[in-house]
Amino acid sequence: MSSYDNAELLALWLEDNLTPEQRNIFEQRCVQDDDFAQQVEAASTIKLHADGYQDFDVPQWDRDKTFDCQERANSQERGSGQERANSQERVDSRNPFGYSARRQRWAWLPSVSFTMSALAIVLVLTGTQVSLTSGELRIRFGHEQSQLAMSKLIDSKLDTFKQNQQEAFSLYAQTLQQQQLESASQLTNYLLTSSRKERREDFAELIKFVNQQRSDDQLFYARQLNQLQQDVYLDANGIKVDGTQQ
Amino acid sequence: MFEKSDEQLIEKALKGQKKAWFSLLKRYEKPVYHYGLRMTGNNADALDLMQDVFISVFRNLSSYRNEGSFKGWLFRIAHYRCIEFYRRKRPMQGLDDAPEIPCTAQPAEQLIENTQRNAQLVSAMQQLPLAQKSVVELKFFGHFTFEEIAQQTGMSVNTAKSRLYGALAKLKTLMEVDYVEL
Numbered sequence: 001m002s003s004y005d006n007a008e009l010l011a012l013w014l015e016d017n018l019t020p021e022q023r024n025i026f027e028q029r030c031v032q033d034d035d036f037a038q039q040v041e042a043a044s045t046i047k048l049h050a051d052g053y054q055d056f057d058v059p060q061w062d063r064d065k066t067f068d069c070q071e072r073a074n075s076q077e078r079g080s081g082q083e084r085a086n087s088q089e090r091v092d093s094r095n096p097f098g099y100s101a102r103r104q105r106w107a108w109l110p111s112v113s114f115t116m117s118a119l120a121i122v123l124v125l126t127g128t129q130v131s132l133t134s135g136e137l138r139i140r141f142g143h144e145q146s147q148l149a150m151s152k153l154i155d156s157k158l159d160t161f162k163q164n165q166q167e168a169f170s171l172y173a174q175t176l177q178q179q180q181l182e183s184a185s186q187l188t189n190y191l192l193t194s195s196r197k198e199r200r201e202d203f204a205e206l207i208k209f210v211n212q213q214r215s216d217d218q219l220f221y222a223r224q225l226n227q228l229q230q231d232v233y234l235d236a237n238g239i240k241v242d243g244t245q246q
Numbered sequence: 247m248f249e250k251s252d253e254q255l256i257e258k259a260l261k262g263q264k265k266a267w268f269s270l271l272k273r274y275e276k277p278v279y280h281y282g283l284r285m286t287g288n289n290a291d292a293l294d295l296m297q298d299v300f301i302s303v304f305r306n307l308s309s310y311r312n313e314g315s316f317k318g319w320l321f322r323i324a325h326y327r328c329i330e331f332y333r334r335k336r337p338m339q340g341l342d343d344a345p346e347i348p349c350t351a352q353p354a355e356q357l358i359e360n361t362q363r364n365a366q367l368v369s370a371m372q373q374l375p376l377a378q379k380s381v382v383e384l385k386f387f388g389h390f391t392f393e394e395i396a397q398q399t400g401m402s403v404n405t406a407k408s409r410l411y412g413a414l415a416k417l418k419t420l421m422e423v424d425y426v427e428l
Contacts, residue, residue, distance in 0.1 A: 007404075007411035011392055014385065014410075039411065042418035049367045049421075050386035058279040061293055066300040067267055 006036050014043060252316040260307055271300060274317070277388075278324055284383055285328050287372035295331050299324045314397075321388060322398040325380055332376055370420035378413035381406050 004012075009026050012018050018026055030037045129140040250269065258266030278299055282292030302323050310319055371379050377399075384395045396403045 007407045010411055010414075011407040015391060038418065039414050042414040045421070046367070046382070046386055046414065046417055049364075053280075053364055053367070053387065055276060055280045058275050058296075059289070059293065061297065063268060063271055063275075063300075065297060066271065066304050067264055 006033070006039065010036075010039060010043060013040070014047075253312060256307055256310060256316070259304075267304065274320055275300070277317075278320070281321070281324055281383060281387070282328070284368055284371055284387065285376075285379060286331070287368055291331070291335075295324075295328060298331065299327045302327055314394075318390070318394055318398060321384065321390070325384075325398050328380065329376065366421055370417050373420055374413055374416060377401075378409050378416070381409045382413050382417065385410055 004022065004025060006029070009018075009022065009029065012022055013026055030040055126141050129138075131138045131140070250266075252270065252273075255266045255270040255273075259270060275296065279292055279296045282295035282299075283289065286292050286295060299320070303320060306323070310316065371382060374382065380399055381395060384390045384398065385392075388395075390398070392403050392406050395401075395406045399406065401409070
């Protein structure tokens with residue numbers, strides 16, 4: 001069973017918007033559903049009648065009335081109200097979609113809205129201030145601030161400025177402290193590194209010096225021992241060896 | 247000679263050019279008159295309705311914003327003026343009610359002498375409720391789409407379709423009866 005109802009199908013057919021699938025459904029329904037087939041036939045007949053409708057010229061009528069009516073209506077409105085009986089008709093003819101009395105009741109709303117908007121603009125432009133302090137209502141025009149409001153404003157501005165300055169100062173101090181810490185640690189590192197290097201060099205010099213002293217000593221002792229050995233040999237033989245005995 | 251567009255004529259009419267307004271009037275008076283004739287079934291009422299419609303159109307011409315066709319806007323006004331016309335004439339009758347009192351004024355059929363079909367169709371349409379009649383009128387004679395009809399009459403597209411469907415069954419019966427009587 002298709003999801004299209006008869007009215008929908010007929011509407012699509014009338015507007016010649018049937019898809020091939022819808023056309024199949026349409027044709028099936030024409031065959032199977034007698035009521036629907038009769039409706040389609042009726043639509044065709046009426047379409048035929050409508051297409052064959054022969055319209056004739058409009059009888060003579062007062063076209064000027066449609067052009068002059070605006071001025072006449074205005075003059076009627078300016079009038080003293082003699083034609084109150086026709087007022088409803090005038091209202092109706094001013095209203096193209098015939099919303100009549102119910103909506104006419106709210107016709108004042110746009111004008112009131114416009115007036116209020118204009119008043120609001122005037123109040124803003126003239127800088128009107130309304131203040132209620134201890135049961136006293138003050139309406140002030142112009143943009144001059146009251147002394148109190150001005151001092152309050154200055155105080156608040158100053159407070160804000162002070163706060164900003166304090167924040168900036170604390171931030172500056174913090175940054176400076178951090179910078180000092182960093183430089184101190186760098187200096188310490190440098191000193192430690194450099195002193196280690198110097199000590200290492202000093203020790204190397206010392207060891208070198210000691211080694212040299214030891215070699216000198218060894219040489220000295222070797223010479224002494226050599227001398228002693230010669231002396232011992234001389235004493236034992238009683239012979240003075242040439243070149244050795246002085 | 248080039249024909250001026252609706253928008254050009256409206257612009258000139260708004261500047262107070264009577265000639266431009268009359269050109270616009272002449273362009274649309276026939277469809278509006280025949281719309282009135284089919285909707286009221288009566289020549290005098292059709293003329294009154296047409297005048298009412300054009301007065302409204304003229305007074306509200308400045309509010310036309312070129313959104314959609316001028317014809318659509320015009321017929322939207324015509325539809326609401328027609329409803330208002332019916333309210334004035336038969337205040338107790340609803341939009342979906344069938345006419346209670348047959349029209350006793352000069353029937354439109356007398357004026358429509360060109361074809362018998364015109365008379366038959368107009369006569370049958372008079373027996374439809376206003377809501378159905380306006381959908382038939384706008385669909386078959388105004389050649390508007392269902393979306394345009396929905397915009398003009400303030401009903402939903404589906405309602406317009408179902409009203410037309412309902413109207414067709416009634417019209418067929420009424421026209422068959424008329425045919426037998428003739």
